[in-house]
Amino acid sequence: MAEWINKKGWLDGYVKPVKAKEEVTRKSNVMIHVPLKCPECRSRSVRCYGADKPILYYKCVDCELKFKVIEKDG
Ligand SMILES: [Zn+2]
Numbered sequence: 159m160a161e162w163i164n165k166k167g168w169l170d171g172y173v174k175p176v177k178a179k180e181e182v183t184r185k186s187n188v189m190i191h192v193p194l195k196c197p198e199c200r201s202r203s204v205r206c207y208g209a210d211k212p213i214l215y216y217k218c219v220d221c222e223l224k225f226k227v228i229e230k231d232g
Pocket of ligand 1: 199220221
């Protein structure tokens with residue numbers, strides 16, 4: 159859109175706000191990964207040993223507790 163005007167420098171003042179808008183869009187695409195913790199000892203050393211979707215089976219490496227995690231969409 160209006161590229162020929164940009165080349166002449168007429169819209170210089172408008173170029174920067176457009177770039178800032180793109181950065182905001184990128185930030186909204188950032189997901190925070192929450193590591194799984196053992197419900198018993200709060201250890202993060204858990205291993206997935208099986209899956210029967212949407213249920214995932216995990217086992218804690220530290221206290222050997224087996225627990226299920228239900229995978230949720232959205
Ligand atoms: Zn544990």
